[in-house]
Amino acid sequence: MKAKHQRLTLAVLALVALVGAGVLAAFALQDRANYFYTPADIVAKQPAAGQAIRLGGMVEEGSIRHEADGVTVNFIVQDGTARQAVMYTGITPDLFVEGSGVVADGKLTSDGTFIADSLLAKHDENYVPRELEGIDMTGNMTKTDTLVE
Amino acid sequence: MIAEAGLIALWLAASMAFLQFALSAIGLVKGQDELFKAIRPVAIAQGVLVAISFLLLVWLFVRSDMSVKLVVANSVAIKPLIYKISGAWGNHEGSMLLWIAIMGVAGACIGIFERNLKQKTLVTTLGAQAFISIGFYAYLLIASNPFERIFPVPADGQGLNPLLQDIGLALHPPTLYIGYVGLSIAFSFAVGAMITRDVGPEFAKAMRPWVLGAWVFLTLGITAGSYWAYYELGWGGWWFWDPVENASLMPWLAATALLHSVTVLATRDGLRAWTLMLAVVAFSMSMIGTFLVRSGVLTSVHAFAVDPERGSFILALLAIYIGGAMALFALRVGSVKEGSQFEPVSREGALVANNLLLSAILGIVFIGTLYPLFVEGMSDEMISVGPPYFNLATGPIALILVAIMAAGPLLRWRRDSAKALLNRISIPVFLTAAALFALVLFTTSMSVLPLVGMALAAGIAVASFAPLWKRNLRRTPMHTYGMIIAHFGIAVALVGMASETSFTEERLVAATPGDEILVNKWKIKFEAIEPVAGPNWTALEARVTAQYADETIHEIAPQNRMFASAQMQTSEAALLTRWNGQLYVVLGDSDEQGRWQLRIWWKPFVTLIWYGGVLIALGGLLAMIGRLRRASHQKKQRAYAEAMI
Numbered sequence: 082m083k084a085k086h087q088r089l090t091l092a093v094l095a096l097v098a099l100v101g102a103g104v105l106a107a108f109a110l111q112d113r114a115n116y117f118y119t120p121a122d123i124v125a126k127q128p129a130a131g132q133a134i135r136l137g138g139m140v141e142e143g144s145i146r147h148e149a150d151g152v153t154v155n156f157i158v159q160d161g162t163a164r165q166a167v168m169y170t171g172i173t174p175d176l177f178v179e180g181s182g183v184v185a186d187g188k189l190t191s192d193g194t195f196i197a198d199s200l201l202a203k204h205d206e207n208y209v210p211r212e213l214e215g216i217d218m219t220g221n222m223t224k225t226d227t228l229v230e
Numbered sequence: 231m232i233a234e235a236g237l238i239a240l241w242l243a244a245s246m247a248f249l250q251f252a253l254s255a256i257g258l259v260k261g262q263d264e265l266f267k268a269i270r271p272v273a274i275a276q277g278v279l280v281a282i283s284f285l286l287l288v289w290l291f292v293r294s295d296m297s298v299k300l301v302v303a304n305s306v307a308i309k310p311l312i313y314k315i316s317g318a319w320g321n322h323e324g325s326m327l328l329w330i331a332i333m334g335v336a337g338a339c340i341g342i343f344e345r346n347l348k349q350k351t352l353v354t355t356l357g358a359q360a361f362i363s364i365g366f367y368a369y370l371l372i373a374s375n376p377f378e379r380i381f382p383v384p385a386d387g388q389g390l391n392p393l394l395q396d397i398g399l400a401l402h403p404p405t406l407y408i409g410y411v412g413l414s415i416a417f418s419f420a421v422g423a424m425i426t427r428d429v430g431p432e433f434a435k436a437m438r439p440w441v442l443g444a445w446v447f448l449t450l451g452i453t454a455g456s457y458w459a460y461y462e463l464g465w466g467g468w469w470f471w472d473p474v475e476n477a478s479l480m481p482w483l484a485a486t487a488l489l490h491s492v493t494v495l496a497t498r499d500g501l502r503a504w505t506l507m508l509a510v511v512a513f514s515m516s517m518i519g520t521f522l523v524r525s526g527v528l529t530s531v532h533a534f535a536v537d538p539e540r541g542s543f544i545l546a547l548l549a550i551y552i553g554g555a556m557a558l559f560a561l562r563v564g565s566v567k568e569g570s571q572f573e574p575v576s577r578e579g580a581l582v583a584n585n586l587l588l589s590a591i592l593g594i595v596f597i598g599t600l601y602p603l604f605v606e607g608m609s610d611e612m613i614s615v616g617p618p619y620f621n622l623a624t625g626p627i628a629l630i631l632v633a634i635m636a637a638g639p640l641l642r643w644r645r646d647s648a649k650a651l652l653n654r655i656s657i658p659v660f661l662t663a664a665a666l667f668a669l670v671l672f673t674t675s676m677s678v679l680p681l682v683g684m685a686l687a688a689g690i691a692v693a694s695f696a697p698l699w700k701r702n703l704r705r706t707p708m709h710t711y712g713m714i715i716a717h718f719g720i721a722v723a724l725v726g727m728a729s730e731t732s733f734t735e736e737r738l739v740a741a742t743p744g745d746e747i748l749v750n751k752w753k754i755k756f757e758a759i760e761p762v763a764g765p766n767w768t769a770l771e772a773r774v775t776a777q778y779a780d781e782t783i784h785e786i787a788p789q790n791r792m793f794a795s796a797q798m799q800t801s802e803a804a805l806l807t808r809w810n811g812q813l814y815v816v817l818g819d820s821d822e823q824g825r826w827q828l829r830i831w832w833k834p835f836v837t838l839i840w841y842g843g844v845l846i847a848l849g850g851l852l853a854m855i856g857r858l859r860r861a862s863h864q865k866k867q868r869a870y871a872e873a874m875i
Binding site: 087091094095098099101102103105106107109110113114115116117133135147150151152170171172173175176186199 | 464465501504571572582586587589590591593594597598601602611612613614615616618619622623627738739740790799800801816818819821823825827829
């Protein structure tokens with residue numbers, strides 16, 4: 082094999098590897114990417130039950146209800162226009178409180194409840210999940226400074 | 231005054247970088263050698279000045295100088311000293327200053343230690359290094375000045391995010407940054423070599439220790455980051471495919487490919503263009519990672535501030551540096567003559583396979599990480615790409631890669647026969663088959679990837695030592711031991727990952743003091759809840775005793791901490807480590823009936839993941855030391871031979 086041929090073979094192999102990776106990636110992305118929904122999106126787009134989705138919004142005031150088993154929590158996520166019931170079994174994140182932002186990964190059941198596998202709450206005072214930036218939450222926020230007095 | 235001194239030092243360092251670039255550029259164009267003599271001292275001066283600037287920032291944090299905006303925003307007077315120091319880089323501006331400081335010091339190190347490179351290539355390399363630095367200096371001085379004062383001076387600072395008040399934070403970012411920025415040296419070497427058209431074994435031998443060094447730090451940084459996320463976040467996971475984790479993984483993948491291809495270039499003078507390409511890609515990945523993390527386009531614990539102006543600045547820097555290097559590569563690749571040839575079944579062949587597969591994994595991680603941004607740009611939909619995608623797409627390729635890793639070191643350079651290879655590798659193959667058989671027979675809960683992974687690990691663990699077969703152990707070079715240990719580390723980590731994925735047991739309970747919980751062979755008793763206080767926090771602490779089988783009883787204490795300064799809570803998981811795994815207990819909330827949530831995991835052999843990571847880094851370190859020693863030894867011999875003549 083001549084040097085030129087070997088070089089060409091290597092280039093073709095590299096191309097095949099990268100294209101292969103791309104194809105594999107595209108294939109895997111098709112059914113494994115989670116689409117982000119707000120409660121209003123769920124009303125509008127009606128995602129199928131069982132499909133993996135990511136739900137984001139504000140935890141409605143007075144909606145957090147702890148179940149008798151001590152580890153399951155039910156609450157409502159709202160975005161100002163629609164509401165979505167969520168059930169989660171596990172330890173809630175440190176910053177999970179009523180009126181604050183939350184992002185939940187999980188799926189809808191056939192009766193319309195959202196079963197969350199994981200919850201992500203606001204990380205710190207400077208951080209709002211990127212998906213929630215556009216949502217107006219001023220009306221529902223607990224003001225921390227009024228609590229101090 | 232300290233803040234002003236720091237800023238002046240930073241400006242001086244920036245002007246040194248400019249001088250360094252100018253000297254190199256003028257010297258090259260005019261061919262004036264006397265200009266070259268000045269470049270080493272200038273590079274060293276730049277490194278010293280920027281290091282001083284960074285140390286002054288740390289000093290401001292240690293003194294809690296509340297007249298500096300950055301200290302106010304990220305520190306508080308009552309805080310343990312170590313977190314005051316680490317607070318200096320636990321924020322946007324400080325971390326960028328750390329980045330440029332490491333870059334300056336790395337340039338100075340080239341100036342002091344690099345003696346193997348041809349002068350012209352060295353000068354071009356230092357010029358390229360300075361050119362990159364200039365952009366980051368401009369970024370710091372224009373868009374994110376860490377020494378900005380605040381007026382009126384507040385009484386106290388706002389404190390550091392409690393999640394970041396941890397020994398992990400003190401060590402993880404600097405380690406990772408040294409790795410990221412160390413790759414800039416490989417990048418500059420490649421640019422220098424492309425400009426001077428000096429690509430060959432000598433160049434590869436000069437570049438290799440730097441690549442190895444950067445890679446060792448990257449490996450350690452990723453390992454430390456993984457362990458930090460594991461115990462600090464309280465989610466019990468060790469890798470989340472979070473964009474920021476991916477941002478550190480991508481340079482590592484490229485650097486791993488690079489350090490293998492550079493060996494082909496050094497030993498056999500092959501893969502010239504490919505090695506240059508990888509050197510460019512590796513540092514590009516570091517910069518893209520920095521962009522993703524620091525610009526705030528992706529959300530994560532690591533995104534300090536969302537600031538579009540800064541994002542565009544870094545994006546522009548990226549475009550200039552990556553685009554420039556790629557353009558240079560396209561211009562010069564034709565004139566880079568390919569070196570010697572090899573047969574498909576050979577050491578080179580295996581290393582090419584290693585490179586292609588690593589590139590494929592890199593491509594998949596890259597696509598998955600950036601795809602959400604792309605979708606958002608194209609439509610108004612938002613998506614997230616998580617573990618299901620990454621595990622499915624990278625897992626199988628990674629397993630093929632590690633299988634080739636077992637065979638590669640047993641192949642001869644240039645040409646070998648498949649039959650001879652099968653002979654040499656028969657024992658590991660048999661072990662893998664046996665392990666596969668046993669696992670299928672005796673376990674029930676394993677899915678395909680962990681199953682194959684664990685079986686392969688059994689074979690690799692043995693195969694990694696096979697290069698020592700029938701060799702004089704004392705005469706085997708140190709870098710060979712380095713390779714063996716690193717490859718063995720992969721097997722160790724693989725066992726940990728497969729075991730954690732397949733055999734973890736989890737219980738989630740609401741318990742009242744006095745309750746007993748059984749997990750695997752553990753008998754866990756929830757004794758009491760007590761309040762405790764630390765230097766800047768108060769906590770509720772659960773007193774828990776745990777007993778494995780009939781062994782001694784251990785006490786552990788998971789906590790829920792409240793930080794006075796930030797009004798936020800973090801949960802501190804309690805870990806109990808045995809040789810065969812870790813018990814992981816998290817305390818949750820209480821309810822009206824006085825019950826407390828406890829989440830308990832038993833994770834068999836999970837620690838092997840990080841032990842494996844440390845072994846991999848140790849292997850890299852040995853290889854680097856071995857190479858450096860051999861180079862200096864050969865130099866002495868050459869000098870001696872010349873003296874004899």
